[in-house]
Amino acid sequence: MPIYLDLHEMPDGVTAEHVAEMHQADLKIEHKFNCRGLTYWCDEKRQTAFCLIEAPNKKALKDLHTHAHGDVPKRIIEVDGNIVESFLGRIEDPEKSQNTALNIINDPAFRVLMVIETSNFLDRLEANQFTIFTQKFHNSVSKCFHKFNGNIVKKNNNNYLVSFKTVTDAVLCAQKIQYQFKYVTPKFDPSSRKLNIAISSGVPVTDKENIFEEAITLGTRMCDIIKETFVITSEVNALYESENRNATVDKESVRVLKATDEKFLTQLMDFIEDKWHKSDFDVSFFSKALGYSKSQLNRKLKNLTGLSPNNFLKEFRLQKALQLLYKQHGNISEIAFETGFNSPAYFSKCFLDKYHILPSKYIQQHIS
Incomplete structure (x- = not known):
């Protein structure tokens, strides 16, 4: 059965004790919805709580919360239990909170x-x-x-x-x-x-x-x-x-x-990762799409990467090409066109300039 992690935003005044009571209410009726509450994380400081629940689907999880206490989660995602444990350290209640009348767990998931x-x-x-x-x-x-x-x-x-x-x-x-x-x-x-x-x-x-x-x-x-x-x-x-x-x-x-640089980086990469492989995608195109003049884009990119927009785009494509070569995702010509280069010869020249080895030699030495 799938495992889900959900997000609850705690209203002002709600404490870890209140969240523990809500968790107990879930456990009392979980069988009616074919669910199993595994554990939860509560963060009074950030006013958030996260429940880890085994359920047949998201609707069953929502119905459980609705009938148990009425606090429907803001967001639900399906997760792998092993991954949850790797990030958060556990997938069940901490030992110190077991065998008590009320398991109060003030343990942030941040x-x-x-x-x-x-x-x-x-x-x-x-x-x-x-x-x-x-x-x-x-x-x-x-x-x-x-x-x-x-x-x-x-x-x-x-x-x-x-x-x-x-x-x-x-x-x-x-x-x-x-x-x-x-x-x-x-x-x-x-x-x-x-x-x-x-x-x-x-x-x-x-x-x-x-x-x-x-x-x-x-x-x-x-x-x-x-x-x-x-x-x-x-x-x-x-x-x-x-x-x-x-x-x-x-x-x-x-x-x-800086927060402004984080925002720019996110905006930049969201856009480039969607468009980078198109051969007609150039600097003027993505400066307009991002709402910056060429000089603004040049200044912001150099501040973050040390590269001009043209060189940044070329290096981004070369890195993608290197990954594709390593994964044997097509031959050199196919990868050249797939990563936005107009010709295999120009691609090989750029690859040699960047990595000091021809794509054909790289394949011989590292893949074959």
């Missing part, structure tokens, strides 16, 4: 998310060297995550998504990973391996389809797009200062993204 990306090897390396680096890096970051109470949600050879309860833990963990990175990078060519870290924050249910999708998307884009190697959102920065008695992060090593 999380701080860290996205880590290390660049792919594009130079010729023996397979065992890549494996050794990957293992050393994973061992190093895993120790950091454990020390700073981070839960790994997802990982592969080049990316990590990690959930933290506090901003302080996330920031200190990131700084430790940055410091240790040089000791696990191959000495013969440190330039072939880079590290980008972004920290965002949010709640599990928004107007998006997937759990924590809003915070994950922003964090991933910050990692991919922002020119600095360590970036945090304005909310993360404010929370860090709040948790540390107004102590500030080191602005020399950490870029704090």
Whole structure:
């Protein structure tokens, strides 16, 4: 049976005790709607509550809440129990709240998310060297995550998504990973391996389809797009200062993204990800669509990425092409046209300029 996570907005005056009573009311009649309440999270500060419920469908969940206490959730998403546990640490009531008359759980579902990306090897390396680096890096970051109470949600050879309860833990963990990175990078060519870290924050249910999708998307884009190697959102920065008695992060090593820049980044990437593959998509087209003059767009993009709009669009397409080549999603000509290049020859030239290897050579060395 599907598992759903729903969002309730708590009116003024509603406390964790009230939410616990509502949860108990759900449990008393859940059998009538073929539902099973697993647990919930309550955040008095942000006035939100989230229920995790096994139900045949969303309607059954709504009917349960309606008949139990009348508080219908604002939003419901279907989730995977293992993913919920990775983000939030549990999928049942905490032990300390069990076997009591009323399980009062004042436990926020708000999380701080860290996205880590290390660049792919594009130079010729023996397979065992890549494996050794990957293992050393994973061992190093895993120790950091454990020390700073981070839960790994997802990982592969080049990316990590990690959930933290506090901003302080996330920031200190990131700084430790940055410091240790040089000791696990191959000495013969440190330039072939880079590290980008972004920290965002949010709640599990928004107007998006997937759990924590809003915070994950922003964090991933910050990692991919922002020119600095360590970036945090304005909310993360404010929370860090709040948790540390107004102590500030080191602005020399950490870029704090302004709220206006976050909005621009979201607007920019939403638009580009929808249109980037079209060969007639150029800078004048997307500057008008976003409501900026060419000079405004140029200034804002250079501030975030260090690139002009034309170069940004070209590099974005090349990165997409690299992913398609790695996944063997068509031959070179097909991928060139699919990623918006007018000819395979021009695509190969741009790929060589960017990655210092021809697409054909990359396929021979990394795919075949």
